[in-house]
Amino acid sequence: MFAGPNWSVNGKVMVVGAGLAxxxxxxxxxxxxxxxxxxxxxxxxxxxAQRLSTFGELVCSNSLKSQESNSAHGILKFExxxxxxxxxxxxxxxxxxxxxALAVDRQQFSAEITQLLxxxxxxxxxxxxxxxxxxxxxxxxxxxxxxxxASGPLTSSSLENYIKTKLLDSPEDFYFYDAIAPVVDGExxxxxxxxxxxxxxSSAECSDLSQIGYLNAxxxxxxxxxxxxxxxxxxxxxxxxxxxxxxxxxxxxIDTIAERGAEAPRFSCMKPxxxxxENGERPHAVVxxxxxxxxxxxxxxxxxxxxxxxxxQLRVFRMIPxxxxxxxxxxxxxxxxxxxxxKGLLNYDLSFKKNDRxxxxxxxxxxxxxxxxxxxxxxxxxxxxxxxxxxERINWxxxxxxxxxxxxxxxxxxxxxxxxNYALFPPxxxxxxxxxxxxxxSIKRDLIFKRARKSxxxxxxxxx
Numbered sequence: 001m002f003a004g005p006n007w008s009v010n011g012k013v014m015v016v017g018a019g020l021a022x023x024x025x026x027x028x029x030x031x032x033x034x035x036x037x038x039x040x041x042x043x044x045x046x047x048x049a050q051r052l053s054t055f056g057e058l059v060c061s062n063s064l065k066s067q068e069s070n071s072a073h074g075i076l077k078f079e080x081x082x083x084x085x086x087x088x089x090x091x092x093x094x095x096x097x098x099x100x101a102l103a104v105d106r107q108q109f110s111a112e113i114t115q116l117l118x119x120x121x122x123x124x125x126x127x128x129x130x131x132x133x134x135x136x137x138x139x140x141x142x143x144x145x146x147x148x149x150a151s152g153p154l155t156s157s158s159l160e161n162y163i164k165t166k167l168l169d170s171p172e173d174f175y176f177y178d179a180i181a182p183v184v185d186g187e188x189x190x191x192x193x194x195x196x197x198x199x200x201x202s203s204a205e206c207s208d209l210s211q212i213g214y215l216n217a218x219x220x221x222x223x224x225x226x227x228x229x230x231x232x233x234x235x236x237x238x239x240x241x242x243x244x245x246x247x248x249x250x251x252x253x254i255d256t257i258a259e260r261g262a263e264a265p266r267f268s269c270m271k272p273x274x275x276x277x278e279n280g281e282r283p284h285a286v287v288x289x290x291x292x293x294x295x296x297x298x299x300x301x302x303x304x305x306x307x308x309x310x311x312x313q314l315r316v317f318r319m320i321p322x323x324x325x326x327x328x329x330x331x332x333x334x335x336x337x338x339x340x341x342x343k344g345l346l347n348y349d350l351s352f353k354k355n356d357r358x359x360x361x362x363x364x365x366x367x368x369x370x371x372x373x374x375x376x377x378x379x380x381x382x383x384x385x386x387x388x389x390x391x392e393r394i395n396w397x398x399x400x401x402x403x404x405x406x407x408x409x410x411x412x413x414x415x416x417x418x419x420x421n422y423a424l425f426p427p428x429x430x431x432x433x434x435x436x437x438x439x440x441x442s443i444k445r446d447l448i449f450k451r452a453r454k455s456x457x458x459x460x461x462x463x464x
Contacts, residue, residue, distance in 0.1 A: 269303025
């Protein structure tokens with residue numbers, strides 16, 4: 001881990017935002033001896049999507065994606081773990097069953113991150129809104145060595161306006177839309193119509209209900225057809241400020257998916273493959289419910305981000321088998337996410353080209369996803385520690401997960417947020433024998449994983 005005994009650095013850094021990226025920046029710098037002033041305004045001025053007063057809130061869902069080593073998300077988690085990530089550390093302590101995914105109890109997760117940051121002797125927390133960076137960035141009146149803006153995809157309107165008018169060359173591509181899935185009260189469901197099963201696991205493997213991550217609501221063809229028809233025709237929330245919806249492809253609302261064709265949901269979040277009944281029969285479609293807390297009393301509707309009005313959500317989602325009398329702890333929503341044209345505005349270490357004492361981290365730089373945002377924060381902290389140690393800034397290897405993610409952000413022809421995926425890694429070349437095998441994709445993933453681990457370990461040993 002780089003922010004440990006190998007580093008002892010003097011310096012003072014201002015961090016704006018205590019989400020996942022800001023928490024990682026503060027934690028990594030403080031563990032290396034840097035004095036950190038962490039500013040977070042959510043208790044005084046929360047944004048529309050926030051529901052907790054604590055730090056590191058997971059807004060959209062409670063899943064941090066796959067933990068499997070042969071997945072791109074798994075590679076990223078290995079790197080975060082080795083770098084001493086606070087997000088990875090706390091996720092292990094607050095984990096709830098979710099099959100091969102890493103899902104957490106959101107409240108416990110956020111509370112523990114807040115506690116760790118608040119108790120750190122090198123971190124001072126200010127519950128204030130930052131609306132301008134003029135003073136912190138003015139050397140004559142500021143004693144901060146660096147300023148990091150990690151205010152997240154829902155940056156306050158005042159700070160967003162400052163960034164747009166004072167920092168950006170063009171504000172045209174400074175947003176995309178994201179959507180949040182509903183959470184339902186488990187006690188309000190008709191359990192006779194539901195069944196526990198993790199995808200692709202046999203009934204025998206799912207015998208211990210406490211270890212199963214997903215509850216499933218199966219559809220007949222007739223139920224599915226009626227449901228999709230209502231999804232498409234239901235009233236949606238209009239866009240605001242004369243903007244068009246621009247969604248991240250991996251987080252499309254279920255109603256948007258349905259508009260692409262009646263069968264589209266069945267090949268997306270409602271696919272029944274691997275969720276067969278005990279008798280081996282496969283339902284026509286399935287809505288998966290992931291445990292939202294350790295008690296299993298609340299469930300997140302997986303993939304059911306939505307643009308539907310609240311009234312229409314109640315009407316349409318109660319058409320899901322077992323949801324006839326469902327009570328929703330909170331309904332889905334659509335919110336605007338902000339991000340920068342990193343390629344045009346930032347240096348490769350994510351410092352601002354016009355003033356390299358200013359850094360941006362997290363989803364603001366154009367990454368998408370919880371662990372992606374957190375890892376961008378770790379990356380920024382690493383670069384700042386090198387500069388405080390009078391070392392040169394360096395690019396990370398492209399064949400490790402964090403290096404591949406940053407490279408995408410800094411080289412994409414058009415700004416478009418992305419999560420970590422195998423397409424971001426350099427391709428691997430199979431030998432003649434491997435090319436003859438039917439499991440070529442599996443072989444490629446294994447080779448990418450082994451190469452990424454080897455490259456990352458060598459990089460950390462060389463540049464720590």
